[in-house]
Amino acid sequence: MILRLAFASLLARALTVGMTVLAIALSVALFLGVEKVRTGARASFADTISGTDLIVGARSGSVQLLLYSVFRIGNATNNVTWQSYQDIAARPEVDWIVPISLGDSHRQFRVMGTTGAFFEHYRYRGGRALEIAQGQGLGDLYDAVIGAEVAAALGYAVGDPIVVSHGLASFTDHGDQPFRVAGIVARTGTPVDRTVIVSLEAIEAIHVDWRSGAQRPGPATPVERIREMDLTPSAVTAALVGTQSRLQVFGLQRWINQYPEEPLLAVLPGVALQELWQIVGVAETALIGVSAMVVVTALLGMMAMIFSSLNERRREMAIWRAMGARPATILGLLVLEAALMAALGAGLGLALLYAGLVIAQPLVDSAFGLWLPIAPPTLREAAVLALVIAAAALTSLLPALRAYRLSLADGMMVRT
Amino acid sequence: MTEPALALEALRFRWPGRGSFGLSVPGFTMAAGERVLLLGESGSGKSTLLSLICGIVTAGSGRVRVGGQDLAALGAGARDRFRAERVGVIFQQFNLLPYASVADNILLPLRFAPERRARAARGEARELCAALALPERVLGSKAGRLSVGQQQRVAVARALIGQPPLIVADEPTSALDAATQDSFLGLMFDRLEATGASLLMVSHDERLGTRFDRVVRLAEIARIEAPA
Structure with a gap:
């Protein structure tokens, strides 16, 4: 009552x-x-990256490396040469390695050059693999696989053309080499949803006529010729590394951090995240x-x-x-x-x-x-x-x- | 020998604080079943006397006995419980919790009085309403929606439920017109007749005296003591 x-x-x-x-x-x-x-x-x-033992990039801060390589926030101050990348890939501790090349954009979304290994090894939210919801993965040189958010925001469907812009806030397009949406990744709730993924070779291809960040004057190299060129990159922005055994992670990290040929940084994603939490x-x-x-x-x-x-x-x-x-x-x-x-x-x-x-x-x-x-x-x-x-x-x-x-x-x- | 319904002996009380008035009652007794009209003007200490009789405040000296029980012998909690068990109270107006239903208002004192609750017959609230000429449908209505006359009758039902031996009423008719006053008192006295409860009613209206066993002027039994 x-x-x-x-x-x-x-x-x-x-x-x-x-x-x-x-x-x-x-x-x-x-x-x-x-x-x-x-x-x-x-x-x-924490869910954005899972199953990756090390992130490797040019020497900077571990949080900065984590942010630009995984979360596409900020930029790398330097690249990792292809030779260094190859040296790391050749280490016996390495089970798999995925190169990442960043720097270009499409509208408000980042463009990331990588290999098919990215789709094979990238894991998020406790080990879930990426799924192609529509279309297929990277096949042709000018194929692009887009994230769910890119597709939703720009209304793209499989087969639509995409023109990549040079840099992140540039008015210069790589209009002579348009891409085609080959596939759309199922929504992940990670930065992948907001990423345009192309092949590492494609990143090289669209920069064939570029030197030191500027387009070379004169006629553009025909696409047919570019297709016949060796498009092995000279450098990548970062790499995701999986080791044969968790026990080898620290040894490999030490080796990379002491790599004599160029200053590199290898970080454990979890440790870098902890540093990030301390900052915020x-x-x-x-x-x-x-x-x-x-x-x-x-x-x-x-x-x-x-x-x-x-x-x-x-x-x-x-x-x-x-x-x-x-x-x-x-x-x-x-x-x-x-x-x-x-x-x-x-x-x-x-x-x-x-x-x-x-x-x-x-x-x-x-x-x-x-x-x-x-x-x-x-x-x-x-x-x-x-x-x-x-x-x-x-x-x-x-x-x-x-x-x-x-x-x-x-x-x-x-x-x- | 039957205990008196109420007995005041050499009672002295003063409200706390400077400038507060006091009240003294050398002696006053009410027999069981007696209906007494206490006549007093505004400011004559009526409400203070009722607070003392109900045990809401305690006297500085002297005794208040209700049904033979000396209220000063009870602790504060026991006095509250005793009041709930033994005394039905009717105010002059604003008697009810306006947001509560009529039924809840009538049953409220039973919440604090287990013995009275046990005495109250099932459906007593409904019977009281009927006896006091309140339509049954008002039981579920909010008390604040009733007319003043209806509210006073609900207050009577609340005072009578569970048959407490003493009813204390503080000018219950003051807000009613003459015709309504008469029918209200008629209904109230009918119910008192049925329960045999004693009634101490305070009023300044001498015309009401004919209905009571005894009429007492407050000035004859009590003295107001000026602020110290």
């Missing part, structure tokens, strides 16, 4: 209670949303702190609302007392009302969060490549909600104690 009356009391003040519940709901949705994005980003990053950890903490403060603000708003309603509810308290309610019952009633408001706010916040996720999931995926999973609340999220309700009950103790004192002082009449 007390619970029913507490609900009825809240309903009777629907407007102010509604606004308070909404404020709590929005703050809870924000807090959980930040948490979802944080964990989603981590999971998305401060920002994450700040973001969580800010969203927690928003929750605290909403709870303080609720406390102010309860305080302001106390005076007009003194008559009601006198009725409760006259009926035999103890002052502690009055205190408990107000705490119960606060807990109910917080529970309603938490529930509504959760609903807002999931509605927001349904709307934002494809947008965030296409804009940032982050796949925010829509999964039932985790234990941690449930704990957060319980904490919000407990904090609300605790916050309401202040006005509830005042109501307790008022109910003792007022007796059967409201003395003002």
Whole structure:
């Protein structure tokens, strides 16, 4: 009965209670949303590469190497010569090696030169292999396999022509050597979805008439002639390496890092990711702190609302007392009302969060490549909600104690 | 010998804080089943006296006995429970929780009084409503939607449910017009007749006196003590 009356009391003040519940709901949705994005980003990053033991590139920072080679964020400061690549590939510890050549783009998407080994060995989300959803893999020199997001955003289908642009923000196209969409990769939730994949030879082919980043003056080399040329690259941007045995990883890493012919860097993807988390950890903490403060603000708003309603509810308290309610019952009633408001706010916040996720999931995926999973609340999220309700009950103790004192002082009449 | 329904002995009380007034009652007794009208003007200490009788506040000295029980001998929690068990209260107006249903309002005191709850017959709320000329459909209505006259009758039903031996009423007719007052009192007295409960009703309207066993002026039994 007390619970029913507490609900009825809240309903009777629907407007102010509604606004308070909404404020709590929005703050809870924000807090959980930040948490979802944080964990989603981590999971998305961690899921992007799986089964690769080492990433090799020119010597720079391990995080930078990870970002440009796997996530297509930022650029390499230098390349790895083909000879070095061959030397690494020839090491007995190496089971497989996939070259990656970056630098060109198509519209807003990166173009990546690689070999068929990429489709064979690249794994994501706990070992899942890439699947060609439509068409086929790289066959002809001018074949391109595009990611699901590229196809969706640009409306491409198998057989459509593609012209690659030189560089990442260039107005110069490799229009003399158009590609053809040979296949579309099934959605992975990784940067592959936003990548145009061509063969390593194709990257060489479109740069036949280019020297030092500029197009050579004069007529372009005919495509037929290019097809007959040796298109072995002189350098690649990075390489993904799988070893025969996990035990050999550190030995191979040391060998590459001490490679005398050119300065190289080999990093373990997991270790580089940990470094990345350490860098972004401060920002994450700040973001969580800010969203927690928003929750605290909403709870303080609720406390102010309860305080302001106390005076007009003194008559009601006198009725409760006259009926035999103890002052502690009055205190408990107000705490119960606060807990109910917080529970309603938490529930509504959760609903807002999931509605927001349904709307934002494809947008965030296409804009940032982050796949925010829509999964039932985790234990941690449930704990957060319980904490919000407990904090609300605790916050309401202040006005509830005042109501307790008022109910003792007022007796059967409201003395003002 | 039957215990008096109410006995006040050398009672002295002062509200806490500077500038608060006090009340003293040398002696007053009400027999079991007696209906007493206590006449008093505004500010004569009526509500304070009722708070003392209900055990919501406790006297600085003297005794309040309800049905022979000295309220000062009970702890705060036991006093609240005793009030819920033994006293039905009717205010002058704004008697009900407006957001709660009529049924919940009537049953509210039973929530705090297990013995009274056990005494209350199933369907008593409905019977009381019928006896007080309240249509059955109002039981599910929000109390705040009823007319003032209906609300006062619901307050009477709430005070009577579970048959507490003492009913305390603080000017229950003050918000009613003359015709409604008469029918309201008629219905209330009919129910009191049926339960045998004692009634202490405070009012400033002397015309109501004919219905009561005894009319007492508050000024005759109590003295207001000016702020210290």
